[in-house]
Each structure stands twice: as structure tokens, then as C-alpha cells.
Amino acid sequence: MERAPRLAIMLLPGLDHFTADLLVRLPAAFGWEVRPFMVTGAPALAAALAWTDGAAGDAIWFEFCWPPFPAVIGATDFGGRRVIVRVHRIEAAETGHVADMSWAKVDDVIVVSPDMAERVRAAAPEIAVTSRLHLVCNGVDTERFAPPADWNPFRIGWCGLMTLRKNPSLALQILAQLRAEDSRYHLSLCGMGGETLAHETFLHLARRLDLLAAIRWEGRIAQADMPSWHAANGVLLHTSLHEGLSYAVLEAASAGCDLAVFDHPGAAACWPAPILFGTVDEAAALIRAARPHRWRDHVCANFSLERQIDAIGAMLNGHAAARTECATGQHSVVTA
Template sequence: MVAEPTPSPALVRGRQLADAGRHEEALAALREHLSGRSDDGRALNDAGAILYALGRFEEAAEHLGRAAALLGDEAGQALWNLAEVRLASGRPADVPPLFGGLRRAGLLTADLVNRTAAALADQGDAAGALEALLGSLRLAPGQQQVLGPLLEHVRGLRPKVAFLSDFEDNKFIKDIYSFISERYEARWLRRGGPREIFAILRWCDIAWLEWCTGQAVAVSRMPKVCRTVVRLHRFEAFRPWPREVRWENIDALVTVGNPSVEEHLRRSVPGIERRTRIVPVPNGVDLARFAFRDRPRGRNLACVGYLSLHKNPMLLVQAFARLHAADPQYRLFFAGSFQDDGILQAYLDDLIRELGLQAAVRFDGWQDDVAAWLEDKHYLVTGSIVEGCPVGVLEAMARGIRPVVHAFPGCSALFPPEYLWRTVDEFCERILAGEYRPAEYREFVAARFSLEDQLARIRDLFLDLERRPVPKPGAAPAARAPT
């Protein structure tokens, strides 16, 4: 706690004059006090409040900013006063950065947030107004009936957004779609034909294409009627599609942050970085959904995800056999479905039987609630030969589970060496040796791969595209949809 120095006679007199409404005299007294105690944060706050009452907003803001810096954890009142000054002086965009400090001080109110939102909307800042309104709803959810229509109105002032995908599976995009649809009017088109695709491109201002597949190729060859974003995960970089996309017609290529995948893409599509903007956005984990548990060391190993040849469960079972030989109490659990014609499953069944591991290896099938399935697990193990940014590993780490990740190209940019293995001996060592530190695994994800950070990067990308709209056809004849 910041101790208040013994008030000088000038400070006492200044506060008394301020209480009496004699602001000019009060300000003179406070300045007399501050001439000898320029680091008195509370006196600076008092002077800022008086300057605000006198309508001298810039001077008030300068005093209050200094007061907040000096008062540290006790700067709540100075921050509140500064917020009021910024609103009164027509600078509402400077108010939201103060919300964090006000929240920590217990002074952030829905009323202040709503007044900020209204001021931002009056200045035409629909994005800022909407963020403020959403923040207000989080503070006081009971306002939904009152703020709902206003949210819809402000959302309608912003660009329309369309999400397009070649696949029905939405697990990688659902959090992004939820975030964007709170802030923009949004629609989702799955597996549309050329006419449906072009119609939704004409409707929207920003299109997000999930996966760099044939759909991205087709869209890049259609008339340019909106801003377009393509997200490439991993497998697409090793297929022909990126070479066929007309990247000059794509405004941004979002990658998931694996440098090896990006390097392969640059080799496959020479000069792509000059033809479009490449935006790395690592995958993010919802830390609330995957709650932390400070679990003890145990013997249950988990592997999460589709079972395919590139996921390499064959190597994983062989490595596990060595571990099981050292300690038969270890168990290996798979969560996921097979993605082939049955050959891989037949091979694994035969391998497990020949190794005598039937009682130690279990296939639990696809899990809708992975967080719950992980509750009794202690290690997240992988055998993949290639990955983008493996969400399953990160989700398990968020729960406090130790990762044991087979080294794949680009893995060193994502994980420290103590989480990686390249040989069967290393696999066993990562599990049997070393300390088990659940909090460390959680903190690693929180610092580098949180959903909040992922969504913030995507928000910034959308804001940039929002500022540079593609003119919609007016009186000119509309472009003909491809057939």
C-alpha cells in the first residue's frame, strides 16, 4: 500500500477549497504543495480532478496519468478520473485501455463501459463500440435484453463475414467463428457449389476459407468482390492446391505457426510471400474448457486424434512395448477414429496381439469431450511424422499432463527439447525420468498458445481488412457467377 505523506498546509487548504467549489484557488494551493512534492500521486489525482472540473482536459489527463503511474496498485481512482476526462474531451478510444486497471481495482462498472461504447459509436468507431458493449455484457449479463438490440445495430454497421469450408468437421474453426460472429454478421457455407460460393462472396465483405483446398483455388479465380483470407493447416502444403491458387487475389494466408510447413510452402510456391500476405497464427487452447488439475505422476498414457499412417501409431505402440516391459503397470489409451480402409487397424490389432499388449492398449474411439477423457491420464504421447501445430498436445498440457512428442519437422519451434523424443529409449526416458511438473505444462500453453492470443491476432487481421473494403458493384453490371 502506498503510504500518503503527511499533508502539507497547502494540500489541506487546497482540498478544503475544492470541497467549497473554489477550484481556481484550490488548484493554486495544490500546485504550491506539488512544487515541493512532485511525486505525491494522491495530490496529482486531486489536481487532475480540479482541472477536469475547470474544463482543462489535457492538463487534467497529464496529471492523472502521472498519478496512476505513481500510485501503482492503488491507482483506481486516478484511472476512473482519467476515464471521465477522456470521455468529456471526446477521446473515448483512450478509455478501454484503462479497463484492466479499473477491473483490478474493483471500480469498472457497466455504466462506464456503456457510456464509452456510446461515445465510440457516435464517432463512427463501430469496432471499438462493439468491443466495449461485449465487455459490458460480461460484467453484467443481465443487460442482454437492453443491450441486445444495440449490439445488433452496431454489428450491422460493420462488414459482413462468410466462412467457407470443404469439410463438415468444424473443430478447428468453431471458436474463431463464435468470436467473429459476436462482432460481425456472419454466415457459414459448407461444401457449396460454384454458384453458392459466388453468391456468398457477393453478400459478404470478408471471406474466410478454412483449408487451402480446391475451394480456395476456385475462389481465387472468381471475380474479386470481397476481401479473402485462406487458412492453411498442414496437409494442404504437401498437395497441389497451393500451387494452383491465384495468390494475388487472396488478401491474407493464415498459417498455424509451424515454420517447417511454411518453408515447404515457400519451396512449393516460389515467391508466395510477394503475392499475398502471410500471417502466422498458432492454434490456441481454451484454458477455461481445459481446466488445470495438479495431478500426481501416474502410468496412463493418452494419444488423441485421428488414427492414420502419418500419425504413426505403429511406432508409438512399439515404443510403448519397451516401456511396458520395464513396468507392466503402464497403459496406453487412444482417443480417435481410424481414417483409412481398415489396413492400419488390422496392422495394429496384429501388432498388439503379437506383442502381448491386449490388456495394456485400449482404443476408446472418438471422444466429444476430450477434456473429460483426459481426467485420469498422465502423459500425452504422439508418434506423428508431421504436424502443423498439434492442438491435442496443447489441450492435454493445459490440463497439467506431460507431453511426450515424437519429433516432427518444425517441432523445435513449438516445444522445448525435454518434451520431444526421437528414439524408443528417449521415449521411455521422457516418461520414467525427470520431474513431473503439471503447473509448468499449463503455464507453457497459457504463455504461448492461449485461445485468447489466437483470437486477438485474428481480430487484428479482420480490423485491417475492415479498413480496406473492396468496392461493391453499384450501377455497373454485376459480375457473372462462374458455372
């Protein structure tokens, strides 16, 4: 081909939040032309197919294994173009979309954690013969997250959707135990929508435990403002019942926060043992013993954006030997 190879990234409205850095960094890093296509109907795929007209060297990346993508992939003749699907937590853990995908049409499958790899293999064992499965850990732009000079050990950050899966009520139980010993502990809550039941349960328990005055309700925070929000916290308390590989944890550590992460399924394959807890007592002990800037170097070494870009570039360019490693020592790019 006389021109650079082209990568069309197919996005769904509301599910495009993991690709901004990739769209910016991939072209300069590996010489591919990269263009996003927001899918609101059939014209988007037609436009992507027309743009990737060098079938032998071009590729189409579907971000999320989420409707309508499984049906679209099954019904489309890609004419020799390479097809890539990135699978996130929700498709692998809470839906049947992975099992319903026409994996014979897919050349490369990307997952973000060892737990996700196991779940995808279990849901679609045919991937072992139809597609290459790549474990490419999430990466954070650590340069955006500068640790502050002043560190407040009593401000505990909690962020995410107010859903039952995020388990916000556990954060209240931990806060109550901490405040029983020191009333300076308080919760900075960055919430972005969620479920009515989770909201009601959280507010009911907050009133019962007399914690409303100890909660700072931050509401929705723009992505550009997240570095300063994390930097103002001393600890990130992460209570989710399940995650793939949480960007919030990576960002908080990059900003100098200490970490307390609920030991959900798959957590031990992603995070160091000293930050994991299983009980309220364990979480409170971690937070009382928190220290600043403890995990930034760990994130820089294992979960940087540069590391993620290198792994994706190695996959795109077919360099199977060019592998990076997750924190656990497992390869970030694993072909099957």
C-alpha cells in the same frame, strides 16, 4: 460503412473442425459480423458474396486450401472483397494444392506454424509479391481444460486418426519398453477412423508384443468430452511423423498432462526441447520422468485462444504492429 464489416468463412464438410471457437469469439473481440457458409455447391459462394455486399470493408475467408476452393477462387470475381485463405498441414505437406492456387486473387494467407510458412513459400514463391503471409498459431480455450486433482502417471494417452502418418505403431514399441520395467503402464487410445493398413499393422504388433490387454480402446470421443479424456491421462504420447501445430498437444498440456512428442520436421519450432524425442529410449525416459501440470502455463502464455483471436483480429483490422509471439519467440503474425 454504416454497418460492421462482415467476414464470410467458407467451410467444407468434414473440414470445419478448426473454426468453431473463431466463429464464437471474433465478433465480440473485434466488432466484425462473422457468418459460416458450408460449401456443398455454387449457391454457398453466391450467398456469401451477396452477404458481403460492402466490398471495400468485407472479407471472405476460405478455410483450407482444398478443392474446390483453388478452382473457385481462380474463377471468381470478388469485386474488391478481401480474400483470405488459411492453409493447413495436409495441403502444404502432401498435395499440390498450394502450388495450384491463384494467389494473385488472395490478399492474406494464414499458416499455423513456422514449418507451414516455409512449405507454403517453397510451393508458391509468388506469394511474396501477391499476398501477405501471416503465421497465426493455433489457440486452445484453456478454460475448458481443468487439471485434475488426481494424476495417473501410468495412463498414457494417444489420440488421432489411425493412419500411417500418425505413426501409432511407435506408441506400441514405447509402451512395450515401459511395461518391461513396470506393468502398470497402459495406453488409452482415442482413435477416429483411419487407414486399413495402419489398423492391421497396429493390431498385428500389439498381439506380437502381447499388449492387447494393456490398451484401452476409447473409440471416437466427442469434442465436448475431450477435456475429461485428457485429464484422465498422465502423459500424452504424440508419435506423428508430421503435424502443423497439434491441438491434441495443446489440449493435453492444458489438462495437466505431461508430454512426449516425436521430433518430426518442424516440431522444434513449436514445442519446448524437453518434450521432444527421437528414439524409443528417449520417449520411455520422458514418460518415466513425467510430472503433472508441467506445461499448462506454457500453453496459456503462448497458445491460448485469446492470443489467436488477438492475432487474427490484428490481421483483419490491418494493425501490422499488433503482433503476438509463438513459443519460440517468432511473431505469430508475419506479413510478407
